[in-house]
Amino acid sequence: MCGIAGIYGLESVDQPIEVVESMVSAMQHRGPDSSGIYQGDNVVLGHARLSIIDLDAKANQPFTSLDGRYTIVFNGEIYNYQSLRSQLPEYDFVTNSDTEVLLAALIKWGMPALQKANGMFAFALYDRAEQKLWLARDRMGIKPLYVHINQSTISFASEIRSLLKSGLVPRKLNRSVLQEYLQYQCVHDPETLIENVHMVEAGTYYEVSDTGVGIVEYWKPWQNPHFDQDPIRIKKNVRDLLASSIDRRLVSDVPIGAFLSGGIDSSMLVGIASERLGKRIDTFNVSFKEEEFSEAAFARRVAARYKTNHHEISLDTKEFMVDLPEAVRSIDHPSGDGPNSWIVSRETKRQGITVALSGLGGDEVFGGYDVFKRIPQIADQAWSLSFPKFLRRVVGGVAKYKYPGIRGRKLDEIITADYFDLETLYPIFRKVLLRSEVKSLIGHELTTNG
Numbered sequence: 001m002c003g004i005a006g007i008y009g010l011e012s013v014d015q016p017i018e019v020v021e022s023m024v025s026a027m028q029h030r031g032p033d034s035s036g037i038y039q040g041d042n043v044v045l046g047h048a049r050l051s052i053i054d055l056d057a058k059a060n061q062p063f064t065s066l067d068g069r070y071t072i073v074f075n076g077e078i079y080n081y082q083s084l085r086s087q088l089p090e091y092d093f094v095t096n097s098d099t100e101v102l103l104a105a106l107i108k109w110g111m112p113a114l115q116k117a118n119g120m121f122a123f124a125l126y127d128r129a130e131q132k133l134w135l136a137r138d139r140m141g142i143k144p145l146y147v148h149i150n151q152s153t154i155s156f157a158s159e160i161r162s163l164l165k166s167g168l169v170p171r172k173l174n175r176s177v178l179q180e181y182l183q184y185q186c187v188h189d190p191e192t193l194i195e196n197v198h199m200v201e202a203g204t205y206y207e208v209s210d211t212g213v214g215i216v217e218y219w220k221p222w223q224n225p226h227f228d229q230d231p232i233r234i235k236k237n238v239r240d241l242l243a244s245s246i247d248r249r250l251v252s253d254v255p256i257g258a259f260l261s262g263g264i265d266s267s268m269l270v271g272i273a274s275e276r277l278g279k280r281i282d283t284f285n286v287s288f289k290e291e292e293f294s295e296a297a298f299a300r301r302v303a304a305r306y307k308t309n310h311h312e313i314s315l316d317t318k319e320f321m322v323d324l325p326e327a328v329r330s331i332d333h334p335s336g337d338g339p340n341s342w343i344v345s346r347e348t349k350r351q352g353i354t355v356a357l358s359g360l361g362g363d364e365v366f367g368g369y370d371v372f373k374r375i376p377q378i379a380d381q382a383w384s385l386s387f388p389k390f391l392r393r394v395v396g397g398v399a400k401y402k403y404p405g406i407r408g409r410k411l412d413e414i415i416t417a418d419y420f421d422l423e424t425l426y427p428i429f430r431k432v433l434l435r436s437e438v439k440s441l442i443g444h445e446l447t448t449n450g
Contacts, residue, residue, distance in 0.1 A: 385419070
């Protein structure tokens with residue numbers, strides 16, 4: 001994890017180098033190994049480095065091409081950088097880093113190089129000759145990148161706190177998404193909780209010049225669909241793709257561990273990584289002393305099966321509350337999962353592990369949560385929608401009385417819904433607070449999209 005920051009359009013910015021230095025300093029925790037600043041004619045770029053591949057100082061950033069024309073600041077990892085490097089025999093490499101490979105690929109192929117790159121990344125590329133800046137984010141949006149545009153000046157950073165540190169971004173709450181955050185414990189991109197600060201969306205890049213900002217969507221999940229009806233081939237392909245994906249992520253010049261919740265996705269990652277590496281790996285699990293909330297037993301079984309060096313972080317409510325203030329201070333763009341991720345990441349770092357594998361999104365992609373079973377069952381009762389809504393409100397009121405708490409309130413919202421389809425029901429199941437509760441908190445009517 002590194003940090004990038006910068007400003008394009010310096011005419012109205014006093015002391016831009018000092019401003020970017022301050023932005024980089026605000027996220028030094030992302031890159032404690034080194035930091036650097038580049039100033040061009042109309043841009044200042046900054047970088048804080050966490051060394052993963054090629055630990056030599058020659059790979060520090062900002063990284064400039066030999067002819068001085070192109071400069072890049074890069075956060076992430078290009079998993080197929082060695083393959084890409086073999087396709088660039090004419091480039092005179094001076095490091096073994098994936099940063100230089102990405103730079104060389106962008107110089108040769110331009111932004112279409114992103115179609116060739118396999119990795120997680122956010123970067124800023126500056127062309128000194130044309131005085132253009134490109135800001136790009138990986139296909140799935142694993143690495144963050146935030147931007148603020150004010151007339152002719154665009155500032156960007158890996159963290160919102162870095163943008164705020166610049167002094168160029170007003171500290172104003174984005175009230176239009178407050179309802180969304182309270183209901184779902186997150187804000188979906190491109191919005192953020194800060195007014196006029198946006199995320200570069202996944203699979204997208206900005207092209208910035210003195211004539212304006214262009215936004216290009218270079219990839220979407222449905223771009224190259226492939227449907228296979230054979231369940232045996234599907235299982236084999238999923239296994240092969242997952243193994244190949246893990247292999248790419250095991251390329252590192254520093255120790256590697258894994259988060260292990262005991263769920264299907266993290267358990268598969270640990271199993272495959274252990275097989276591929278042929279040695280004991282470190283695994284980390286956050287467990288709760290309240291047994292009804294703990295999945296520690298499943299994680300222990302997986303750890304024993306693959307003979308990992310297992311670290312169990314056992315918490316109770318009081319201990320968690322002690323850690324919570326520091327966790328909240330450390331989380332940049334808040335989310336409901338943030339404190340848990342912070343705690344397991346802290347322990348992983350304490351054990352000397354710089355890189356950790358983590359499963360994410362498997363249950364959503366493959367329908368692993370119980371909600372994906374319940375929604376079709378509810379959809380089979382669509383005939384009930386023919387009853388007048390006032391009658392359904394009565395039934396919903398009975399449900400709230402019978403099941404006090406969030407369960408009854410969600411049943412009421414489902415019973416009185418206009419449709420029993422995935423688009424309507426899934427958001428209800430994912431809510432932490434319902435409309436009436438959010439309204440009582442923020443004190444005004446809600447928008448219709450909640």
